Amino acid sequence: MKKIYGFLAALWLGGVWQVPSTQAGNLDPESGSSNHDSNALKLYVTLEAPDALGVVDPESKRRLRAISVGGKPHDVICAPDGSTAYITNPKTNDLSIVDTSTDKVKKTVKFGEEATPWHVEISPDGSQVFAALQDQSAVIILDTAQNRIASKVSVTSGPWAIAAPRNDIVYATLNGSVSKGTANRARSEDIAVFDPTEASPTAEYLTLAADTANGPHGIVSAPDGSAVYIAAQASHEVWKINVDDNRVERVAKIPDPNPSGTPLNPGFPTDLAISPDGNTLIAVNHDLDSITVINLETQRIIETVSTGEGSEPWGALIAPDGQTAYISTNGVDSLAFFPMSELTDGTEGASKSTIADLPTSDGLTWCKSAQ
Structure with missing residues (x-):
């Protein structure tokens, strides 16, 4: 998941992301080939409106194209x-399923009607991929x-996001269903856990x-x-689960500046x-137009x-080097990024740069394409 140096203004035009010639390298929108190393690091961004996966070359800070995928892409790993x-x-x-060496879709796996797949995760060894089917x-x-469905694990409520900290354990946040109007409802079972x-x-x-109606949403592995x-978006908290013993503890409560209206x-x-x-x-605060930075120590x-x-x-x-934070700002169709040094130095505020005209959804991932 990972990194961009600098910023890039891009325009959606004719199904391909194009940039001004003073910034762009040579790029063939048909083949997807360019004059950069096939083993280069790239940032993939899910683009909701054009049903595409955006590609950024962080080394050149200027190459950006789009790969047509399925409808309303949400997450990428x-x-x-x-x-x-x-x-x-x-x-x-x-x-x-995209081949990163060619940036082309090599297979589409169908989940059936009313599956509503939201978040996706992969095991540390890369042998299994997990997709949260909310409405199923x-x-x-x-x-x-073989890129085929191996099994299906039923849970008590609509799963939203998934974490796989080890090959033998998977966690899924149970948030209910947005389309069925059950998201954030109170329940006694917040997190599903299983051995894949x-x-x-x-x-x-x-x-x-x-x-508490916690409304667990996003999840990330240490x-x-x-x-x-x-x-936990309903209770405005961050929680931690220790993998060895599944011990649960509250990490932080994010203050609500408008508790009666949020x-x-x-x-x-x-x-x-x-x-x-x-x-x-x-922690990303959707309704507050902000991010909260937490010292985990x-x-x-x-x-x-x-x-x-x-x-x-x-x-x-x-970013993998820990220098930059990237935030998909869905409300203004852009990608924002902040220097981590300014987010963690204890002083108020931080400088922000943006990649504009990117109709982002949730998914951001850092990838080194194979040769």
């Missing part, structure tokens, strides 16, 4: 070896060797707080696989990003930074 990207498409109820109340397990290596995986459940962190859906925080060293967490909030009025931030990631 890259394989550990960099060879493949997986994109969930809620509108068409399927998963697009299930998690699909895809065998990446079993022949017939069966979910068990963890409760965040029995007396870099060392020791824990997962959950954005809606619970989509609420805040909605998504999370964690630094490569595991010391800093960024002290479990204290460092600061809350505005992403701009009406920006409606949705997804987040931190």
Whole structure:
């Protein structure tokens, strides 16, 4: 998940992302080839309006194109070896599989009617992909060797996001269904957990707080696989689950500046990003047009930074070198990024740059394309 240096203004034109010639390298919109190293690092961004996956070359800061995928793409994850990207498409109820060396869709996996796949995750060894099918109340397990559905794990409520901190354990946040109007409803079982290596995986459940409608939404794994962190958008909290013993603990409460007027859906925080060293967490506050930066060593909030009025931030990631934070600002069709040094230095505010005219949704992933 990962990084851009500098900023890029781009225009959607005729189905291909094109940039001014003073910034763009040579790019063939038909073949997708360009004059950059095939093993270069790239940032993939799901683009909701054009039903596409946007591609950014962070080294040149200027090449950007789009890959047509399924309907209303929401999330994307890259394989550990960099060879493949997986994109969930809620509108068409399927998963697009992209060859990162060619930036072309090589297969589409259909999930059936009313599946509504939202978030996607991959096991650390790259052998399995997990897709949250919200309206089927299930998690699909895809065998990446053959890119086929291997099994389906039923859960008690609509799953939204998934984390796989180890090969033998998967967590799914149970947020209900947006389309069925059950999102954020009170429940005793907030998180589903299962072992995907079993022949017939069966979910068990963890409760965040029995007396609170937590509305668990985004989830992210610690870099060392020791824990997962959950954005509870209804209770405005961040929670932690220790993987070894599934012990649950509250990390932080995000202050609500307007407690009587803030809606619970989509609420805040909605998504999370964690630094490569595991010391800093960024919580995305959709309804507050801001991000909250948390020191995980002290479990204290460092600061809350505005992403701009009406920006409606949705997804987040931190660069592999830990220098930059990227926020998809769905409300203004752009990608914002902040220097991590300014977000964590304890002083108020941070400078922001943007890549404009990008109709982002939630998905951001960093990928090194295979040769």
